[in-house]
Structure formats: structure tokens, C-alpha cells
């Protein structure tokens with residue numbers, strides 16, 4: 001999401017940045033250590049392998065060095081078989097806990113002025129949910145701002161995930177880009193400045209084509225939200241053929257699947273700037289596309305597969321469209337949604353993604369059907385070997401950072417993914433899509449030490465990954481909370497995930513105290 005999708009890349013240079021507060025330079029994690037041994041975990045390594053354990057994982061500084069199996073679960077462990085702790089080393093007893101690779105959020109906006117969310121708030125919610133890498137798709141706070149936070153995160157001067165910066169096409173250009181030469185110049189300049197890629201929203205075909213090709217030539221990656229304003233002349237197939245590496249959301253895919261029309265069946269009084277129009281009609285889009293498993297549907301899918309194209313569906317960010325009340329009343333809002341962010345979510349003609357003008361049963365049922373068709377495509381894409389990744393697009397539409405990402409995992413599960421397939425999408429596939437799979441994305445010797453550790457099996461219930469954990473009743477008929485990430489390890493540095501959440505809660509409490517804010521029900 002972002003408001004700028006209302007504009008074409010051509011008038012983007014007119015948009016002035018509104019930047020949020022950078023994260024403070026405070027050392028909050030412990031480590032890295034000359035040697036860190038994580039003892040006795042059950043490992044889900046991210047490659048699609050089933051859980052195995054108990055294991056000892058040996059890390060030196062920020063690298064995984066060795067992973068040692070300790071035999072059958074429950075059998076006595078021979079201490080001789082365990083890796084020895086060296087002088088100055090650190091042991092982390094994780095007996096019976098589960099370890100996974102650090103998660104990758106492929107669609108992570110670092111908040112904005114409209115949401116009033118300082119970077120510390122966003123970063124801590126991500127890290128508290130095991131997210132150790134994010135891709136910022138548009139650099140809404142400006143490329144320099146993002147690159148500065150990226151640098152500090154790389155040096156672990158701030159508590160933040162690794163950052164990949166994909167600048168929105170045209171950002172910072174002194175004049176509208178109208179020629180192929182200007183396009184290539186902007187792309188080269190973007191690479192020179194240190195961006196990792198480009199995020200598009202659409203542009204005239206010759207500009208899109210030139211930009212994607214030039215960017216690819218430079219070895220950078222690209223993604224696109226194929227917004228309605230340009231999708232009639234350039235959809236995901238055009239992008240994939242030109243060498244784009246990933247698509248965001250769903251935009252541009254049903255359009256590539258049309259067989260009996262070339263333009264979405266807009267009502268004649270539709271206005272794209274009216275967000276109720278935009279999102280309501282989007283809910284009627286998948287049923288205008290070729291039906292699942294039809295000849296054209298399969299042909300388009302196979303071509304995208306042959307181009308090694310990544311799909312980053314961001315299911316969660318449209319979840320409110322099919323059940324507004326559920327999303328609005330999610331149990332974490334009171335404690336972890338910043339008042340300014342809550343205000344941004346509330347029905348409004350001004351905020352982006354607050355289009356609840358007249359939203360009810362009819363819109364929600366249409367969106368439920370829309371999801372069924374969309375999910376069928378995504379699941380089959382995965383079944384045929386396609387790369388589907390996990391992006392949250394959070395900070396919009398009642399999806400709060402971190403929590404919305406875990407919801408995304410649940411929605412891949414709903415689409416038909418096995419929980420191990422979900423975890424692979426969240427880890428190894430994200431790393432591949434970023435071109436980083438030699439360094440991150442799985443727990444294997446030689447890779448960077450990015451791990452998520454929790455006290456419950458996330459395959460049995462993905463909800464254990466929510467910061468709030470999941471409701472669970474013990475033998476004494478007491479309701480307790482199970483799960484929530486315990487440790488997030490990035491670069492061999494151990495962060496207490498519950499402490500990060502407590503910091504976020506304090507930020508929320510402080511803002512509430514200052515403003516006297518309470519979550520209320522609109523109009524009641």
C-alpha cells in the first residue's frame with residue numbers, strides 16, 4: 001500500500017517525503033559471542049525438511065558453524081557427543097524448544113508520518129515476531145533515510161532486521177520521466193546510490209520495459225504493484241517477460257488471466273481515487289479471470305513459472321475486506337497498536353486503506369469468493385514449483401506490524417500450503433527472491449546466524465508465533481497463553497523477544513497517557 005499508488009510514477013517527483021523518527025542507537029541484544037551453543041532444540045531448518053531434534057547448534061560470532069544431532073528424542077544424551085563449550089563461550093538452554101530460520105518480510109514499509117510510527121516501534125514489532133530481514137518496497141521515508149537505517153542495522157547499532165531497499169521508480173527525479181534515456185539514467189543513478197532494487201506501480205510500456213531491463217543488466221531486482229491506472233497496458237506477464245523478479249499483492253495477475261475482456265469490468269461511475277470503489281471492485285476481479293485449471297489459467301501460470309517469477313501475495317493486508325470486524329477487533333490492538341496508527345486505520349476519506357464508507361455483507365462475501373480463486377492460483381503455483389513468499393504490507397487496514405506477518409503465514413496455510421511449505425516461503429524462498437540464499441533463509445552450517453526460537457511447535461499452530469501467543473487450556477482448567485517468540489537471534493546476537501514487545505507496549509502506553517486516547521467503536 002501507499003498513497004502514492006494514486007499517482008503515476010510520472011508525477012511522483014511532486015510528492016514530498018515525510019520522514020519518521022529513526023531508531024535509537026542502543027545495544028539491546030546480547031552477543032555476538034566467540035562461541036554460542038544453542039542446546040537441545042528441535043530444528044525446522046526452512047528447506048522443507050521435517051523437524052528434527054534434539055540438536056545442538058554451534059554459532060561462532062555471526063555464523064552457524066555446526067549442527068549436531070543428539071539422538072532419539074527422550075533417549076539419554078551422551079555428553080561426549082555434544083559440542084564442547086570453549087572459554088568465553090555462551091550456552092543457551094533451549095531443551096524442548098523449536099528453532100527456525102529468521103523470517104523474511106518481503107513487503108515491509110517502515111511506517112510513515114501518516115501512521116505516526118517511529119522506526120523503533122516498527123522494528124521492535126518485527127524483531128519480536130522473529131522477522132530478521134525485510135524488504136522495504138518503495139522507501140517511503142526516502143532512499144537516504146532507508147540506507148542509513150540499513151547500514152546501522154547491518155552493523156547492529158540499532159535493534160532492527162536486515163533491510164533491503166527497493167526505491168519506488170521515479171523517486172527523487174527532478175522532472176517527470178518521459179523518455180527511455182531518462183528512464184535508464186534514473187535506474188543507473190538508483191543503483192549508484194546503493195538501492196537494492198526498484199518498486200514499480202506501473203508506467204507506459206516503453207518506460208516499464210526500459211527500466212526493468214536496465215535494472216536487470218545492473219544485477220538489481222525489481223517488484224511491482226500493478227496498479228489499475230496502468231494495468232490495462234502492462235500486466236504481470238509483461239513485467240515477467242521483461243525480467244522483473246517479483247509481483248506484489250494480486251494486482252495485474254487476474255488481468256493477465258482475462259479471456260473474454262481486456263479491461264476489468266468497472267462500473268461506469270467508478271473512480272479510482274475513491275477507495276471504496278477501488279477496493280470493492282477489486283473484490284469482483286478474480287471471477288472475471290479465466291477459471292482455475294482452465295487452459296489459459298494454466299498457460300499463464302506455466303509461463304510465469306518458466307520465467308522464475310516470484311509471487312508475494314500479501315494476503316493479510318486484504319483480510320479486513322472479507323471480515324472487517326475480525327480484523328478491527330484483533331486482540332493485540334489494545335496493547336500494541338499505537339494510538340496514531342489506530343487513528344490512521346479508522347474509517348476516513350483521508351487515510352489510505354480506510355475506505356469503510358459502506359462496507360458490509362455483500363462486499364465481504366465477494367471478497368471471500370475472491371480469496372478462494374486467488375488462493376487456488378497461489379497454491380497451484382507453489383505445487384508446480386513456483387516461489388511464493390511472505391510479505392505483510394503492514395501499517396495499513398488494521399494490520400499491525402509483526403502480527404499481520406504471522407496472519408500472512410496463516411493465510412498461506414488456508415490457501416493449502418503445508419505448515420512446512422509456509423515456513424519455507426517465510427524463510428528460504430524469501431532469501432532466494434532477494435538473491436541472498438547463500439547467506440540467509442535456512443539454518444545450515446555456513447549461513448548467518450539468524451534464528452527464531454519459541455517454546456511451542458509452530459507447525460501445530462501457527463498462532464503460537466503471534467506476540468500474544470495462542471489461547472491454551474492446561475490440565476487445571478486454566479487458560480494460559482502458549483508461544484510467542486522467545487528469542488530472536490540476528491547475526492548471532494540474542495534478543496529477548498518478550499522484552500521487545502514490552503518496550504512496544506510501553507511506547508503505546510506512553511502515547512495513550514499523553515493523549516488520553518482510548519480505542520472506541522466508530523459511531524457508537
Ligand SMILES: [Zn+2]
Pocket residue numbers: 001002107109137393
Ligand atoms: Zn505496499
